[in-house]
Amino acid sequence: xxxxxxxxxxxxxxxxxxxxxxxxxxxxxxxxxxxxxxxxxxxxxxxxxxxxxxxxxxxxxxxxxxxxxxxxxxxxxxxxxxxxxxxxxxxxxxxxxxxxxxxxxxxxxxxxxxxxxxxxxxxxxxxxxxxxxxxxxxxxxxxxxxxxxxxxxxxxxxxxxxxxxxxxxxxxxxxxxxxxxxxxxxxxxxxxxxxxxxxxxxxxxxxxxxxxxxxxxxxxxxxxxxxxxxxxxxxxxxxxxxxxxxxxxxxxx
Amino acid sequence: xxxxxxxxxxxxxxxxxxxxxxxxxxxxxxxxxxxxxxxxxxxxxxxxxxxxxxxxxxxxxxxxxxxxxxxxxxxxxxxxxxxxxxxxxxxxxxxxxxxxxxxxxxxxxxxxxxxxxxxxxxxxxxxxxxxxxxxxxxxxxxxxxxxxxxxxxxxxxxxxxxxxxxxxxxxxxxxxxxxxxxxxxxxxxxxxxxxxxxxxxxxxxxxxxxxxxxxxxxxxxxxxxxxxxxxxxxxxxxxxxxxxxxxxxxxxxxxxxxxxxx
Amino acid sequence: xxxxxxxxxxxxxxxxxxxxxxxxxxxxxxxxxxxxxxxxxxxxxxxxxxxxxxxxxxxxxxxxxxxxxxxxxxxxxxxxxxxxxxxxxxxxxxxxxxxxxxxxxxxxxxxxxxxxxxxxxxxxxxxxxxxxxxxxxxxxxxxxxxxxxxxxxxxxxxxxxxxxxxxxxxxxxxxxxxxxxxxxxxxxxxxxxxxxxxxxxxxxxxxxxxxxxxxxxxxxxxxxxxxxxxxxxxxxx
Numbered sequence: 001x002x003x004x005x006x007x008x009x010x011x012x013x014x015x016x017x018x019x020x021x022x023x024x025x026x027x028x029x030x031x032x033x034x035x036x037x038x039x040x041x042x043x044x045x046x047x048x049x050x051x052x053x054x055x056x057x058x059x060x061x062x063x064x065x066x067x068x069x070x071x072x073x074x075x076x077x078x079x080x081x082x083x084x085x086x087x088x089x090x091x092x093x094x095x096x097x098x099x100x101x102x103x104x105x106x107x108x109x110x111x112x113x114x115x116x117x118x119x120x121x122x123x124x125x126x127x128x129x130x131x132x133x134x135x136x137x138x139x140x141x142x143x144x145x146x147x148x149x150x151x152x153x154x155x156x157x158x159x160x161x162x163x164x165x166x167x168x169x170x171x172x173x174x175x176x177x178x179x180x181x182x183x184x185x186x187x188x189x190x191x192x193x194x195x196x197x198x199x200x201x202x203x204x205x206x207x208x209x210x211x212x213x214x215x216x217x218x219x220x221x222x223x224x225x226x227x228x229x230x231x232x233x234x235x236x237x238x239x240x241x242x243x244x245x246x247x248x249x250x251x252x253x
Numbered sequence: 254x255x256x257x258x259x260x261x262x263x264x265x266x267x268x269x270x271x272x273x274x275x276x277x278x279x280x281x282x283x284x285x286x287x288x289x290x291x292x293x294x295x296x297x298x299x300x301x302x303x304x305x306x307x308x309x310x311x312x313x314x315x316x317x318x319x320x321x322x323x324x325x326x327x328x329x330x331x332x333x334x335x336x337x338x339x340x341x342x343x344x345x346x347x348x349x350x351x352x353x354x355x356x357x358x359x360x361x362x363x364x365x366x367x368x369x370x371x372x373x374x375x376x377x378x379x380x381x382x383x384x385x386x387x388x389x390x391x392x393x394x395x396x397x398x399x400x401x402x403x404x405x406x407x408x409x410x411x412x413x414x415x416x417x418x419x420x421x422x423x424x425x426x427x428x429x430x431x432x433x434x435x436x437x438x439x440x441x442x443x444x445x446x447x448x449x450x451x452x453x454x455x456x457x458x459x460x461x462x463x464x465x466x467x468x469x470x471x472x473x474x475x476x477x478x479x480x481x482x483x484x485x486x487x488x489x490x491x492x493x494x495x496x497x498x499x500x501x502x503x504x505x506x507x508x509x510x511x512x513x514x515x
Numbered sequence: 516x517x518x519x520x521x522x523x524x525x526x527x528x529x530x531x532x533x534x535x536x537x538x539x540x541x542x543x544x545x546x547x548x549x550x551x552x553x554x555x556x557x558x559x560x561x562x563x564x565x566x567x568x569x570x571x572x573x574x575x576x577x578x579x580x581x582x583x584x585x586x587x588x589x590x591x592x593x594x595x596x597x598x599x600x601x602x603x604x605x606x607x608x609x610x611x612x613x614x615x616x617x618x619x620x621x622x623x624x625x626x627x628x629x630x631x632x633x634x635x636x637x638x639x640x641x642x643x644x645x646x647x648x649x650x651x652x653x654x655x656x657x658x659x660x661x662x663x664x665x666x667x668x669x670x671x672x673x674x675x676x677x678x679x680x681x682x683x684x685x686x687x688x689x690x691x692x693x694x695x696x697x698x699x700x701x702x703x704x705x706x707x708x709x710x711x712x713x714x715x716x717x718x719x720x721x722x723x724x725x726x727x728x729x730x731x732x733x734x735x736x737x738x739x740x741x742x743x744x745x746x747x748x749x750x751x752x
Contacts, residue, residue, distance in 0.1 A: 045533075045708070072698040074447065075698070077454050078450075078454060078456070079595070079598075081454070082595060082599055082602060083598070083602060084617075097452070101454050137438075140451055145451070146452075160358070162438060163696070166711045170341070170716075171340075173341075174337075174340050174341050174343055176340065176357075194714060325685075325727060326689065326723075326727040326728055326731075327689040327692035327724075329692045329693065329703060330703060330724050330727065333710075337710065337716040337720065338716040338717040338720045339717070341714075341716050425583075429583075429584070429585040429586065431585075432586075432587045432588060456595060456599060459591060459596065460592075460596075463584055463588055463592060466583060467579070467580065467583045467584065470582075471579070471583065
């Protein structure tokens with residue numbers, strides 16, 4: 001009997017992957033895969049998008065081997081803290097609240113928050129007064145979720161939070177939501193494709209210009225410096241511009 | 254030393270101030286969601302069970318398919334099918350005048366849970382009704398009772414007693430299953446937990462939720478046991494004033510009183 | 516109809532292959548969890564019947580907790596909490612390395628615990644059907660306690676437990692769909708991805724339901740065969 005228990009224990013141990021004390025020659029980077037054009041999944045379940053191209057360019061500059069893994073948005077920061085990976089390149093906005101838990105590199109792009117609405121919407125603009133009584137969707141655990149809850153919600157809107165941006169968009173198209181708040185370029189991309197028949201851009205939200213950075217654990221100071229230097233390098237040598245032109249017609253740095 | 258100070262040893266008071274109230278609201282939402290869907294599901298389940306036991310072939314076949322579908326696939330898939338699937342047919346529902354219903358995550362979740370638990374409860378009712386011996390029906394017929402009266406006065410009460418325990422189990426399963434409502438924007442206990450966690454990243458919050466769910470389930474379990482004892486009071490030999498009635502127990506009710514009979 | 520078929524086809528642009536891959540992951544996860552949960556359930560059942568009050572109390576706490584927690588919460592706690600716990604444990608033992616709990620392993624552990632809690636009741640019920648005399652007869656034949664269990668008790672136990680365990684298995688199969696929320700690409704998540712890409716929620720969620728139904732039906736058949744095997748010593752007539 002004891003032997004059986006022991007054997008089972010060994011089996012469980014063998015199933016976990018033991019990696020030895022790591023020297024940062026290989027880093028594991030996480031992205032989400034539901035936030036086009038920055039990150040999305042192709043039909044073979046491979047990550048693609050601006051975030052992924054930038055990651056590959058940075059890793060090449062730092063001369064390290066990078067493995068990119070997909071991770072659900074809600075679990076991003078907990079999983080980083082739990083050392084499931086070393087960095088997050090997933091269009092994560094640098095905020096003070098997040099900085100209490102984790103650290104960020106310098107920005108790799110900037111974006112304001114914008115609002116998309118159905119084509120026949122009567123909402124005039126993105127001010128809080130216009131959102132009173134409206135149901136406003138956003139992806140949970142994001143800066144836009146906080147905006148939907150704290151700013152619009154306090155002004156009398158009903159904030160509805162979804163696990164992914166895709167689901168919030170689907171419900172705007174379905175007519176369940178009166179508005180969706182998100183990063184501008186994500187909404188622009190969606191309105192060019194799946195959302196083009198149902199919805200339109202209402203406008204940017206004033207004072208919400210924010211920076212997306214690479215998230216890392218606080219103790220990994222060295223990794224942060226290497227990322228920062230690599231970001232500077234790819235901006236300087238034109239790699240950044242080349243990647244950017246694949247996705248956008250304007251400068252987002 | 255105040256109560257708050259003592260509490261401070263166990264949980265983070267700052268977190269409690271920020272999210273305590275929302276957790277209570279979340280419990281309220283979970284309770285409503287489960288109470289309503291379980292009750293409606295019970296009514297629908299009873300109808301399904303009767304249809305399943307009817308002698309009309311198509312009716313039996315249809316209810317059989319319904320029950321098989323809802324018991325054989327995950328509630329999560331059913332919820333998504335209803336919320337995102339049927340919810341995408343806006344024009345259709347607007348024509349029918351039902352869009353107000355499918356627009357709301359709340360009513361969609363309620364419908365999905367009701368349809369799901371109805372299938373499980375139907376099987377519970379069916380088993381219980383069938384466990385009432387034929388002789389009871391025949392005796393009632395011999396007394397000249399109408400079929401409907403026989404069902405209401407003779408079969409149903411005995412079947413309900415057999416149902417009690419499995420229904421209690423189903424109620425607990427529903428409370429646990431309701432946590433997936435959080436995936437379609439509902440702030441039930443699980444939804445509130447995830448929201449609070451997404452702000453603070455404090456793992457303690459998940460443990461609060463775990464303790465709260467355990468408390469709810471344990472309370473329900475005990476309440477149900479009390480209820481069961483009260484409802485079967487007349488069947489326990491020891492409590493009966495007149496020993497003559499002891500022999501009046503039917504086979505069904507005896508099995509119902511055995512601790513592990515299901 | 517043509518569109519629907521091409522969406523579900525295995526050719527280019529169809530999601531048939533993706534759904535099949537997802538189904539395989541779902542099945543693998545469920546099959547990997549099954550022995551863990553069933554074995555642990557048997558251990559808990561033996562503890563619940565043991566003479567030591569401590570073992571009995573531990574068994575009660577275990578079943579109360581894992582029968583009472585929502586499966587989704589158990590999964591999240593194992594996935595996030597388990598990692599933190601292991602990290603701390605290893606740090607306190609002075610080990611610098613990393614032990615990863617990936618989504619699959621978290622699923623096996625979490626669903627295994629839930630399955631153990633539920634199957635332990637089935638085991639207790641089955642153990643109750645075995646008369647004391649069986650153990651006594653075993654020892655009279657000079658068999659050790661372990662051999663008595665393996666050769667005498669266990670085969671009879673399986674026969675009594677199989678119907679209950681088959682219910683446990685069906686529940687497990689459906690519960691695995693929750694793993695989609697922690698980014699393991701099982702059938703459910705593959706369906707979500709397909710819906711995101713094609714905007715055809717009805718087709719794909721319905722397809723997912725049907726695939727789960729087929730899995731349930733298939734395992735129903737398998738269990739019928741197993742039960743017949745377990746019952747062959749008890750053939751009527």
